[in-house]
Amino acid sequence: MLSLPVLLVNRHFAPVTVATARRAFVLLYGGAAHALDDGGDSHDFQAWFKLPVRHHDDPLPVVGGAVRVPRVLHLLRYDRAPRFTVRLTRKNLMIRDQFQCQYCGRRPNQRDLNLDHVVPRSRGGQESWENLVVSCRACNLRKGRRTPGEAGMNLLRAPLAPRWSTATQILLVTRRPYEEWQPFLKAG
Ligand SMILES: [Zn+2]
Numbered sequence: 438m439l440s441l442p443v444l445l446v447n448r449h450f451a452p453v454t455v456a457t458a459r460r461a462f463v464l465l466y467g468g469a470a471h472a473l474d475d476g477g478d479s480h481d482f483q484a485w486f487k488l489p490v491r492h493h494d495d496p497l498p499v500v501g502g503a504v505r506v507p508r509v510l511h512l513l514r515y516d517r518a519p520r521f522t523v524r525l526t527r528k529n530l531m532i533r534d535q536f537q538c539q540y541c542g543r544r545p546n547q548r549d550l551n552l553d554h555v556v557p558r559s560r561g562g563q564e565s566w567e568n569l570v571v572s573c574r575a576c577n578l579r580k581g582r583r584t585p586g587e588a589g590m591n592l593l594r595a596p597l598a599p600r601w602s603t604a605t606q607i608l609l610v611t612r613r614p615y616e617e618w619q620p621f622l623k624a625g
Contacts, residue, residue: 438497441506442611444618445470447515452603452621454519455611458497458506465507469514472507475617479511508617521606523599525566527552532609533599534571540590541576549574555596557582566598 443461445453456464464470471479480488486504490496496503523529530552537544539553553572556562559582570592572580580588601609604622608614614622 438495438506441495442615443507444509444607444615444621445512446473446509446621447512447518449516449518450511450621451518452607452618453512453515453517454603455607456510458495461507461510462497464510464512470510470512472505473509473511473617475508477620508615509621518603520600521603523601523606525564525569529599529609530566530569531571533566534596537571537593538573538576539570539593539596540572540580540585542593543573545573551577553577553580555592556584560584567596570596 439457439459439462441458442455443458445456445461445464447453461470461472465472465482465485468481471481472485473479474488485507486499488505490503490505495506497506531547531550535544536547536550538550551572551574552569553576554562554564555568555570562568576590580590585592607618608622
């Protein structure tokens with residue numbers, strides 16, 4: 438129960454990050470945050486512990502009974518809306534390029550998509566957002582160890598590091614976001 442995900446929102450209710458329930462209870466206990474219930478009402482530590490645990494809540498056993506694991510925590514004094522840097526991973530590159538070969542524009546089966554170094558590694562090309570694109574096997578083979586210019590192959594769009602919002606990233610990394618998160622993720 439203590440490892441369940443809890444959405445943290447800043448003072449203005451914009452999404453900040455997802456923390457564990459353990460961290461959420463520490464923040465709640467310390468008074469840095471209030472827990473929001475599914476009706477949007479705000480509760481401090483003491484009030485939260487008095488709420489009944491309903492059948493669809495995640496119960497955390499405590500002395501004398503159980504307490505709801507909160508799903509959204511309101512950080513009372515936190516103003517900022519951090520913008521994370523998106524990690525350079527195969528999955529994130531696929532999402533950025535919309536699972537589409539950046540040379541021919543086809544969208545084959547994911548298994549038939551590779552990552553292509555625009556400037557080949559053997560020629561000093563880097564592992565970076567600007568030098569990696571999604572490519573189908575056929576285009577990958579055709580291009581070989583050449584630059585797009587040498588191969589006469591044009592990129593559909595210039596590869597750049599994505600600037601996803603915090604809400605987008607939270608949705609990308611969370612398998613099953615709670616319904617209670619939706620209003621905050623939409624706003625973010
Ligand atoms: Zn292709």
